Amino acid sequence: MSADVCVVGGGPGGRALALALTRLGCDVVLLEKRDPARGAGPAFRGESVSPDGVRLLDLLGVGERVRQAAHRVDRLEIEDAGQRVLDVRFADFPYRYRHPVELAQHTLLTALAEQTGRQPGGCTVLEPATVTGLLVDGPAVTGVRANTPTGPVRVTAALTVGADGRYSAVRRLSGLAEHARHTPLQRDVVWLKLPFPADWDRRAYRVRIAGDSHGLFLPSTDGTLRVGLNIPKGGLRTLRSGGLGGLHTRLDRLAPQAGAAARTSLHSWSDTALLDIFTAEVPRWSAPGVVLIGDAAHTLSPVLGQGVNHALADAVELATLAAEALGRDRRAHSRALLAALQLFQRRREPHVRRSRALQLRQERMFTLTAPAATALRRTVYRALDASPALRRRVLAPAYFPGHTPLRQAARTPEVRLV
Structure with missing residues (x-):
C-alpha cells in the first residue's frame, strides 16, 4: 500500500491528524493495533478535554457531533486538610471557549473516524495492525511493515507519524528514543x-x-x-x-x-x-520521513488532564505544515518536509514545556508532608484563589494556550455544551 502519510496509532491524536490531513487533500493510511471487535478498550482512558481541546474539535468539524455526549465542567476546586483553598470558575476567564468537558474517548474516536470517512479521497484504516518495523531508504524512513489478521503488509509513505502513545513503537524503531529522558514521578x-x-x-x-x-x-x-x-x-x-x-x-x-x-x-x-506515572521528553521529535506526536513525543502526567489536548493540538499544527510541504513537487518536497517537521516542534514544544512545568510544580505541591510546607501550600492556593489575574497567569497556559482574549477578538457567543 502507499500513501502520502502513514499514521501509526488510532487514539485522539492519530485520528485527529488523519482527519485534518484528509481535509487538506492528503492520502492517508492509519494503523491501529487494538481490535475494534473487542469494544472500546480500557474504562479509565483520558476523558478530560480542555477548553482549547473543545476549540480544536470545532476546528476539525466534529464539535457539533460530540456536543450532546459531552459533560461541561464549570469549576475546579481544591480542598486541603478538609478546607477549600481554591475554587476556580471557568466562566470568569475572558475567552470564547471557557469550559473544559468530559467526553468518553470512544465517542470522540468514533466522531473523528466518521468525519474522516466523509472526506473525498478518504483514509484507509487497518485495524488491528501491529507495526513490526520501519521501511528505510538511506537515512529516510519511507513507511512501515505491519502484521494484520490477513497477513503482513507494507505501507510506503512520504511521512510516517508515530501517534502510538507513551510506549511508542515508532519512537523506538526510528531511533528517536535514543536520547529520551524518562522521569518517574x-x-x-x-x-x-x-x-x-x-x-x-x-x-x-x-x-x-x-x-x-x-x-x-x-x-x-x-x-x-x-x-x-x-x-x-x-x-x-x-x-x-x-x-x-x-x-x-x-x-x-x-x-x-x-x-x-x-x-x-x-x-x-x-x-x-x-x-504508572512518568514524564518522557524526546529531544528530537522527527527525523527524515518520520515524526512523533502526542504522548509518543512528550508524555505528561494526568494532572490537569493535558494528554488529549496536546495530542489534538499537535495533530492540527502538524497537518497544516505537512500538507503544505507534501504539496510541493517531488524534487523539493523532501527538504520542505524536513523543514516543516522541525518547525512543527519549534512551535509546539514551548506549549508542552509550560504544561509540563505546571504539572511538575503541582506534583511537588501535592506531595509536601512537613507541617510548614503544607501550610505554605495552603497559603499559595489561597493567594491564587484571591487573585483573578494570578489565576489567569497560572492556568491560562494549560487550559487556553490557543485562545485570544475576547477583548482582543470579536465578541462572539460561547459555543454551548450540555
Missing part, C-alpha cells in the same frame, strides 16, 4: 469508578489533599465518579496486601462520600486500573 495512580455522591456538584473537578495523599475526583459522562487515587511509586502490592479495606480507608481520608460509595460498589481489584 514519586507516585502512581489507581483509577476507579464509583457512584456519584448525591450531594456533590456534577459540574466540578475536585482535588482532595490530606497529608501525603491526594486524589482526583472527576465527573464522567456515564454519570459515575472517576477517581484517581495517588499511591507511592511501586506501592500497589503494599496497598493490595491490606485488601479493599485499605483502599476504602484511603478514600475515607480524602473524601468520606467516595469512601462510602466504594464500600457498596467496589467488589474486587479488577474494578481498578493502575497508571
Whole structure:
C-alpha cells in the first residue's frame, strides 16, 4: 500500500491528524493495533478535554457531533486538610471557549473516524495492525511493515507519524528514543469508578489533599465518579496486601462520600486500573520521513488532564505544515518536509514545556508532608484563589494556550455544551 502519510496509532491524536490531513487533500493510511471487535478498550482512558481541546474539535468539524455526549465542567476546586483553598470558575476567564468537558474517548474516536470517512479521497484504516518495523531508504524512513489478521503488509509513505502513545513503537524503531529522558514521578495512580455522591456538584473537578495523599475526583459522562487515587511509586502490592479495606480507608481520608460509595460498589481489584506515572521528553521529535506526536513525543502526567489536548493540538499544527510541504513537487518536497517537521516542534514544544512545568510544580505541591510546607501550600492556593489575574497567569497556559482574549477578538457567543 502507499500513501502520502502513514499514521501509526488510532487514539485522539492519530485520528485527529488523519482527519485534518484528509481535509487538506492528503492520502492517508492509519494503523491501529487494538481490535475494534473487542469494544472500546480500557474504562479509565483520558476523558478530560480542555477548553482549547473543545476549540480544536470545532476546528476539525466534529464539535457539533460530540456536543450532546459531552459533560461541561464549570469549576475546579481544591480542598486541603478538609478546607477549600481554591475554587476556580471557568466562566470568569475572558475567552470564547471557557469550559473544559468530559467526553468518553470512544465517542470522540468514533466522531473523528466518521468525519474522516466523509472526506473525498478518504483514509484507509487497518485495524488491528501491529507495526513490526520501519521501511528505510538511506537515512529516510519511507513507511512501515505491519502484521494484520490477513497477513503482513507494507505501507510506503512520504511521512510516517508515530501517534502510538507513551510506549511508542515508532519512537523506538526510528531511533528517536535514543536520547529520551524518562522521569518517574514519586507516585502512581489507581483509577476507579464509583457512584456519584448525591450531594456533590456534577459540574466540578475536585482535588482532595490530606497529608501525603491526594486524589482526583472527576465527573464522567456515564454519570459515575472517576477517581484517581495517588499511591507511592511501586506501592500497589503494599496497598493490595491490606485488601479493599485499605483502599476504602484511603478514600475515607480524602473524601468520606467516595469512601462510602466504594464500600457498596467496589467488589474486587479488577474494578481498578493502575497508571504508572512518568514524564518522557524526546529531544528530537522527527527525523527524515518520520515524526512523533502526542504522548509518543512528550508524555505528561494526568494532572490537569493535558494528554488529549496536546495530542489534538499537535495533530492540527502538524497537518497544516505537512500538507503544505507534501504539496510541493517531488524534487523539493523532501527538504520542505524536513523543514516543516522541525518547525512543527519549534512551535509546539514551548506549549508542552509550560504544561509540563505546571504539572511538575503541582506534583511537588501535592506531595509536601512537613507541617510548614503544607501550610505554605495552603497559603499559595489561597493567594491564587484571591487573585483573578494570578489565576489567569497560572492556568491560562494549560487550559487556553490557543485562545485570544475576547477583548482582543470579536465578541462572539460561547459555543454551548450540555
